[in-house]
Amino acid sequence: MAFIEWNSALDVGVGEFNDQHKELCALLNKLFDAMHQGKGREVIGSVLSGLGDYTVYHFSAEEKRFAEFAYPNAAAHKAEHDDFVRRVEELRSKYDAGSFTVTVEALDFIKKWISDHIMKADKAYAAFFRSKGLS
Numbered sequence: 001m002a003f004i005e006w007n008s009a010l011d012v013g014v015g016e017f018n019d020q021h022k023e024l025c026a027l028l029n030k031l032f033d034a035m036h037q038g039k040g041r042e043v044i045g046s047v048l049s050g051l052g053d054y055t056v057y058h059f060s061a062e063e064k065r066f067a068e069f070a071y072p073n074a075a076a077h078k079a080e081h082d083d084f085v086r087r088v089e090e091l092r093s094k095y096d097a098g099s100f101t102v103t104v105e106a107l108d109f110i111k112k113w114i115s116d117h118i119m120k121a122d123k124a125y126a127a128f129f130r131s132k133g134l135s
């Protein structure tokens with residue numbers, strides 16, 4: 001079984017964002033697999049940056065839509081994104097410095113953050129975007 005699986009509990013009602021969330025899950029599974037298969041630092045480091053980069057891309061895609069439709073809760077939502085990006089960047093630089101290895105705890109933290117954020121903050125925009133004709 002995959003480490004994290006996209007399911008209907010994560011459905012935010014907007015196709016482009018559901019697709020991006022599925023990709024986030026796929027990248028996190030890739031990191032989980034790389035760790036469990038005992039891949040080298042180089043492979044794990046590049047999977048970790050791939051996940052970080054895609055996260056940044058996805059957050060900016062949501063934020064573009066917030067701006068486009070003047071989503072009232074954009075600032076608080078963006079603050080959550082910024083906080084997570086900072087934490088992932090921190091992990092990445094600790095990893096590069098050799099003072100951090102990808103652990104089950106780190107993977108659990110990322111998984112929990114992603115699921116909680118999608119189920120609360122992202123789902124909160126579902127009705128708003130639907131009312132703007134986005135699906």
Ligand SMILES: [Fe+2]
Pocket residue numbers: 017021058062118122
């Ligand atoms: Fe999202």
Ligand SMILES: [Fe+2]
Pocket residue numbers: 059062077081117121122
């Ligand atoms: Fe979000």
